[in-house]
Amino acid sequence: MRKRSRKKKRKIFIPILVLIFCCVFTAMVARGWQEKQKKSKIAKANTADETVEINQSETTTEGQIEAISENETETTTAPETTPSPDEKIVYLTFDDGPWTGTPRLLDILDAYDVKACFFVTAQYMENDALVDMLKQIKDRGHNIGVHSLTHDYKKIYASVDAFLADYDAMDDIILKATGERTKLLRFPGGSNTGYNKAIRTELLQAVRDRGIVYFDWNSFDGDVEGKKGQELIDQTIKQVNANKHSILLMHDMPSTAFVHDAMPTIIERLKSDGYRFELLGMSTPPRQFAQ
Numbered sequence: 001m002r003k004r005s006r007k008k009k010r011k012i013f014i015p016i017l018v019l020i021f022c023c024v025f026t027a028m029v030a031r032g033w034q035e036k037q038k039k040s041k042i043a044k045a046n047t048a049d050e051t052v053e054i055n056q057s058e059t060t061t062e063g064q065i066e067a068i069s070e071n072e073t074e075t076t077t078a079p080e081t082t083p084s085p086d087e088k089i090v091y092l093t094f095d096d097g098p099w100t101g102t103p104r105l106l107d108i109l110d111a112y113d114v115k116a117c118f119f120v121t122a123q124y125m126e127n128d129a130l131v132d133m134l135k136q137i138k139d140r141g142h143n144i145g146v147h148s149l150t151h152d153y154k155k156i157y158a159s160v161d162a163f164l165a166d167y168d169a170m171d172d173i174i175l176k177a178t179g180e181r182t183k184l185l186r187f188p189g190g191s192n193t194g195y196n197k198a199i200r201t202e203l204l205q206a207v208r209d210r211g212i213v214y215f216d217w218n219s220f221d222g223d224v225e226g227k228k229g230q231e232l233i234d235q236t237i238k239q240v241n242a243n244k245h246s247i248l249l250m251h252d253m254p255s256t257a258f259v260h261d262a263m264p265t266i267i268e269r270l271k272s273d274g275y276r277f278e279l280l281g282m283s284t285p286p287r288q289f290a291q
């Protein structure tokens with residue numbers, strides 16, 4: 001009798017055990033699927049974030065905020081925005097550097113929390129020193145574009161191939177320094193320089209075909225034309241004020257070290273004139289002398 005009862009109990013006990021196991025297993029699978037869905041939502045938000053401004057986080061869902069805060073820690077670069085036509089905006093650009101004096105300029109820009117685009121060359125630094133300086137420029141939130149490796153007009157404008165070879169050599173150094181290639185370019189002498197006349201149409205097309213955006217300027221501090229001190233400041237303020245959206249050309253190289261001295265006054269004056277400093281990047285409407 002006892003034996004039969006034990007057998008009966010076992011008969012009931014085993015299906016219950018199986019049922020409990022099935023329930024637990026189902027719950028675990030369901031939870032795993034939910035987690036997967038959540039992760040995929042965050043991944044989607046991350047991808048979307050690449051094309052939106054960081055400060056739009058106020059209007060996003062919880063998952064997106066999580067993704068955006070991750071994104072914020074990955075980059076120190078200020079978000080690029082499309083300017084409204086009524087705003088007074090100035091884009092600082094520095095050509096021809098870097099050189100050993102560049103950190104002083106970076107300190108001045110940091111003090112005012114202003115970002116700039118550096119169109120760089122390998123004229124004044126090379127090898128590891130150049131790579132380290134470019135990395136520092138990028139790490140401090142500025143943008144880097146190609147100006148030229150050699151800045152040798154006759155050599156780079158000898159043919160389209162010669163130009164692109166020079167561009168790629170500089171871009172390789174930028175890649176080594178920052179981990180990414182740049183698509184920002186400023187032609188030495190500007191896009192309409194007399195040196196590129198024979199190859200201009202073909203050259204501009206080749207550059208566009210590669211997705212490169214070239215930027216000329218609509219204001220200039222006069223530094224390589226002998227302007228210094230107050231004269232340089234006056235020309236800069238006057239030329240920037242001639243445009244609501246001003247792309248300001250300056251140089252950052254040993255022979256124009258005096259530009260650094262003028263920067264605090266230039267920044268303060270332009271701020272009091274109502275200008276906002278924006279970082280020139282791929283979304284900036286370009287100013288192009290030659291199309």
Ligand SMILES: [Zn+2]
Pocket residue numbers: 095096147151188189
């Ligand atoms: Zn130059």
